[in-house]
Amino acid sequence: MLLTLAWGSLFFPGLFALCTWALRRSRPEWTNTDCVMISTRLVSSVQAVLATGSGIVIMRSCSDVITGRHWLAREYVWFLIPYMIYDSYAMYLCEWYRTRDQNHGHSTTFRNFLSQNRLMITHHAVILFVLVPVAQLKQQHTLLYKVNGILTLATFLSCRILLFPFMYWSYGQQQGLSLLQVPFNIPFFCNVANAFLIAPQIYWFSLLCRKAARLFDTRQAKKDG
Secondary structure, eight states: OHHHHHHHHHHHHHHHHHHHHHHHHHHHSSSSSHHHHHHHHHHHHHHHHHHHHHHHHHHHHHOTTOOOOOHHHHHHHHHHHHHHHHHHHHHHHHHHHHHGGOOOHHHHHHHHHHHHOOHHHHHHHHHHHHHOOOOOOOOTTTTTHHHHHHHHHHHHHHTTTTTHHHHHHHHHHHHHHHHHHHHGGSOOOHHHHHHHHHHHHHHHHHHHEEEEEETOOOHHHHHHH
Protein backbone atom coordinates (compact mmCIF):
# COMPACT_ATOMS: atom_id res chain seq x y z
CA MET A 1 0.00 0.00 0.00
CA LEU A 2 2.63 2.56 1.06
CA LEU A 3 4.95 1.43 -1.72
CA THR A 4 2.19 1.90 -4.30
CA LEU A 5 1.38 5.33 -2.89
CA ALA A 6 5.05 6.35 -2.98
CA TRP A 7 5.48 5.02 -6.53
CA GLY A 8 2.47 7.02 -7.74
CA SER A 9 3.75 10.14 -5.99
CA LEU A 10 6.98 9.89 -7.99
CA PHE A 11 5.60 8.56 -11.26
CA PHE A 12 3.06 11.20 -12.27
CA PRO A 13 5.02 14.38 -11.41
CA GLY A 14 8.15 12.82 -12.89
CA LEU A 15 6.36 11.92 -16.12
CA PHE A 16 4.93 15.44 -16.33
CA ALA A 17 8.39 17.00 -15.89
CA LEU A 18 9.87 14.64 -18.50
CA CYS A 19 7.12 15.39 -21.04
CA THR A 20 7.45 19.14 -20.52
CA TRP A 21 11.23 18.99 -20.94
CA ALA A 22 10.95 16.82 -24.06
CA LEU A 23 8.37 19.11 -25.67
CA ARG A 24 10.46 22.21 -25.01
CA ARG A 25 13.46 20.53 -26.63
CA SER A 26 11.60 19.04 -29.60
CA ARG A 27 9.17 21.92 -30.19
CA PRO A 28 11.09 25.16 -29.52
CA GLU A 29 8.44 27.12 -31.43
CA TRP A 30 5.81 26.19 -28.83
CA THR A 31 5.21 28.46 -25.86
CA ASN A 32 5.63 27.30 -22.27
CA THR A 33 1.84 27.34 -21.98
CA ASP A 34 1.50 24.92 -24.90
CA CYS A 35 4.14 22.57 -23.48
CA VAL A 36 2.58 22.50 -20.02
CA MET A 37 -0.94 21.92 -21.34
CA ILE A 38 0.11 19.15 -23.71
CA SER A 39 2.16 17.50 -20.95
CA THR A 40 -0.86 17.36 -18.66
CA ARG A 41 -2.85 15.70 -21.46
CA LEU A 42 -0.11 13.16 -22.08
CA VAL A 43 0.09 12.23 -18.40
CA SER A 44 -3.71 11.96 -18.24
CA SER A 45 -3.63 9.70 -21.30
CA VAL A 46 -1.06 7.43 -19.66
CA GLN A 47 -3.21 7.24 -16.54
CA ALA A 48 -6.26 6.41 -18.66
CA VAL A 49 -4.39 3.58 -20.41
CA LEU A 50 -3.20 2.18 -17.07
CA ALA A 51 -6.71 2.40 -15.59
CA THR A 52 -8.25 0.71 -18.63
CA GLY A 53 -5.65 -2.05 -18.59
CA SER A 54 -6.21 -2.61 -14.89
CA GLY A 55 -9.96 -2.80 -15.42
CA ILE A 56 -9.55 -5.39 -18.18
CA VAL A 57 -7.27 -7.52 -15.99
CA ILE A 58 -9.71 -7.32 -13.08
CA MET A 59 -12.73 -8.17 -15.25
CA ARG A 60 -10.99 -11.18 -16.81
CA SER A 61 -9.75 -12.44 -13.46
CA CYS A 62 -13.01 -12.25 -11.48
CA SER A 63 -15.75 -14.71 -12.39
CA ASP A 64 -18.25 -13.46 -9.80
CA VAL A 65 -19.41 -9.89 -10.43
CA ILE A 66 -20.59 -9.49 -6.81
CA THR A 67 -18.07 -11.22 -4.57
CA GLY A 68 -15.07 -11.39 -6.89
CA ARG A 69 -11.96 -9.59 -5.60
CA HIS A 70 -8.60 -8.77 -7.14
CA TRP A 71 -5.52 -7.27 -5.51
CA LEU A 72 -5.10 -4.83 -8.40
CA ALA A 73 -8.44 -3.16 -7.64
CA ARG A 74 -7.24 -2.29 -4.15
CA GLU A 75 -3.72 -1.30 -5.11
CA TYR A 76 -4.76 0.90 -8.03
CA VAL A 77 -6.83 3.09 -5.71
CA TRP A 78 -3.63 3.94 -3.82
CA PHE A 79 -1.86 4.54 -7.12
CA LEU A 80 -4.71 6.83 -8.24
CA ILE A 81 -4.67 9.08 -5.15
CA PRO A 82 -1.34 10.81 -5.99
CA TYR A 83 -2.51 11.20 -9.60
CA MET A 84 -5.58 13.13 -8.48
CA ILE A 85 -3.45 15.38 -6.24
CA TYR A 86 -0.96 15.93 -9.08
CA ASP A 87 -3.73 16.54 -11.61
CA SER A 88 -5.42 19.17 -9.43
CA TYR A 89 -2.14 21.06 -9.27
CA ALA A 90 -1.54 20.56 -13.01
CA MET A 91 -4.96 22.03 -13.76
CA TYR A 92 -4.14 25.08 -11.66
CA LEU A 93 -0.73 25.36 -13.34
CA CYS A 94 -2.39 25.38 -16.77
CA GLU A 95 -4.76 28.11 -15.61
CA TRP A 96 -1.86 30.18 -14.28
CA TYR A 97 0.11 29.89 -17.52
CA ARG A 98 -2.99 30.69 -19.55
CA THR A 99 -3.77 33.90 -17.62
CA ARG A 100 -0.34 35.09 -16.49
CA ASP A 101 -0.22 37.70 -19.27
CA GLN A 102 -3.16 39.40 -17.53
CA ASN A 103 -0.87 40.22 -14.58
CA HIS A 104 -3.02 38.37 -12.06
CA GLY A 105 -1.42 37.35 -8.80
CA HIS A 106 -1.50 33.75 -7.60
CA SER A 107 -4.31 34.52 -5.16
CA THR A 108 -6.52 36.02 -7.87
CA THR A 109 -5.73 33.20 -10.29
CA PHE A 110 -6.48 30.62 -7.60
CA ARG A 111 -9.84 32.21 -6.77
CA ASN A 112 -10.73 32.34 -10.44
CA PHE A 113 -9.64 28.74 -10.80
CA LEU A 114 -11.90 27.63 -7.94
CA SER A 115 -14.89 29.65 -9.11
CA GLN A 116 -14.60 28.52 -12.71
CA ASN A 117 -13.92 24.85 -11.98
CA ARG A 118 -16.36 23.96 -9.20
CA LEU A 119 -17.77 20.95 -11.00
CA MET A 120 -14.36 19.64 -12.01
CA ILE A 121 -12.94 20.05 -8.51
CA THR A 122 -15.98 18.29 -7.05
CA HIS A 123 -15.47 15.56 -9.62
CA HIS A 124 -11.89 15.09 -8.40
CA ALA A 125 -12.89 15.00 -4.77
CA VAL A 126 -15.88 12.66 -5.10
CA ILE A 127 -15.01 10.02 -7.70
CA LEU A 128 -11.23 10.51 -8.11
CA PHE A 129 -11.27 10.98 -11.87
CA VAL A 130 -10.87 14.01 -14.14
CA LEU A 131 -12.08 15.12 -17.47
CA VAL A 132 -9.27 17.35 -18.70
CA PRO A 133 -10.21 20.20 -21.08
CA VAL A 134 -9.01 19.76 -24.62
CA ALA A 135 -5.82 21.68 -25.41
CA GLN A 136 -6.30 24.66 -27.77
CA LEU A 137 -3.38 24.80 -30.21
CA LYS A 138 -5.36 26.15 -33.19
CA GLN A 139 -5.35 22.73 -34.85
CA GLN A 140 -9.13 22.31 -34.93
CA HIS A 141 -9.13 22.25 -38.73
CA THR A 142 -6.82 19.23 -39.06
CA LEU A 143 -8.03 15.68 -39.70
CA LEU A 144 -6.01 14.35 -36.75
CA TYR A 145 -7.74 16.75 -34.36
CA LYS A 146 -11.17 15.66 -35.62
CA VAL A 147 -10.30 11.97 -35.44
CA ASN A 148 -9.08 12.50 -31.89
CA GLY A 149 -12.39 14.18 -31.06
CA ILE A 150 -14.38 11.24 -32.43
CA LEU A 151 -12.24 8.78 -30.46
CA THR A 152 -12.75 10.86 -27.30
CA LEU A 153 -16.53 10.71 -27.74
CA ALA A 154 -16.45 6.98 -28.42
CA THR A 155 -14.23 6.10 -25.46
CA PHE A 156 -16.11 8.40 -23.08
CA LEU A 157 -19.44 6.85 -24.13
CA SER A 158 -18.11 3.31 -23.83
CA CYS A 159 -16.14 3.60 -20.59
CA ARG A 160 -18.15 6.12 -18.57
CA ILE A 161 -21.78 5.73 -19.68
CA LEU A 162 -22.27 2.30 -21.24
CA LEU A 163 -20.34 0.88 -18.29
CA PHE A 164 -23.50 1.16 -16.16
CA PRO A 165 -25.83 -0.90 -18.36
CA PHE A 166 -22.93 -3.35 -18.80
CA MET A 167 -22.76 -3.83 -15.02
CA TYR A 168 -26.51 -4.44 -14.89
CA TRP A 169 -26.24 -6.89 -17.81
CA SER A 170 -23.36 -8.76 -16.13
CA TYR A 171 -25.39 -9.13 -12.94
CA GLY A 172 -28.39 -10.31 -14.95
CA GLN A 173 -26.31 -12.93 -16.75
CA GLN A 174 -25.12 -14.29 -13.42
CA GLN A 175 -28.58 -14.30 -11.84
CA GLY A 176 -30.53 -15.41 -14.90
CA LEU A 177 -32.32 -12.08 -15.30
CA SER A 178 -32.90 -9.90 -18.32
CA LEU A 179 -31.41 -6.40 -18.39
CA LEU A 180 -34.80 -4.82 -17.71
CA GLN A 181 -35.41 -7.07 -14.70
CA VAL A 182 -32.15 -6.22 -12.95
CA PRO A 183 -33.16 -2.78 -11.53
CA PHE A 184 -36.13 -4.40 -9.81
CA ASN A 185 -34.07 -7.19 -8.28
CA ILE A 186 -31.28 -5.21 -6.62
CA PRO A 187 -31.44 -2.93 -3.57
CA PHE A 188 -33.05 0.44 -4.23
CA PHE A 189 -30.01 2.37 -2.96
CA CYS A 190 -27.87 0.72 -5.67
CA ASN A 191 -30.07 2.23 -8.36
CA VAL A 192 -29.98 5.62 -6.64
CA ALA A 193 -26.19 5.53 -6.27
CA ASN A 194 -25.75 4.59 -9.93
CA ALA A 195 -28.10 7.39 -10.97
CA PHE A 196 -26.00 9.91 -9.04
CA LEU A 197 -22.83 8.55 -10.66
CA ILE A 198 -24.09 8.49 -14.22
CA ALA A 199 -25.82 11.91 -14.13
CA PRO A 200 -22.57 13.98 -14.31
CA GLN A 201 -21.20 11.60 -16.94
CA ILE A 202 -24.19 12.33 -19.18
CA TYR A 203 -23.77 16.06 -18.54
CA TRP A 204 -20.08 16.00 -19.49
CA PHE A 205 -20.85 13.86 -22.53
CA SER A 206 -23.37 16.47 -23.68
CA LEU A 207 -20.65 19.13 -23.40
CA LEU A 208 -18.32 16.99 -25.49
CA CYS A 209 -21.05 16.54 -28.09
CA ARG A 210 -21.57 20.31 -28.26
CA LYS A 211 -17.86 20.81 -28.80
CA ALA A 212 -17.85 18.13 -31.48
CA ALA A 213 -20.77 19.83 -33.22
CA ARG A 214 -18.83 23.11 -33.26
CA LEU A 215 -15.77 21.24 -34.50
CA PHE A 216 -17.56 19.97 -37.58
CA ASP A 217 -19.36 23.27 -38.18
CA THR A 218 -17.05 24.95 -40.68
CA ARG A 219 -18.15 28.50 -39.89
CA GLN A 220 -17.94 27.99 -36.11
CA ALA A 221 -14.57 26.21 -36.40
CA LYS A 222 -13.11 29.16 -38.27
CA LYS A 223 -14.46 31.53 -35.64
CA ASP A 224 -12.99 29.43 -32.78
CA GLY A 225 -9.66 29.04 -34.58
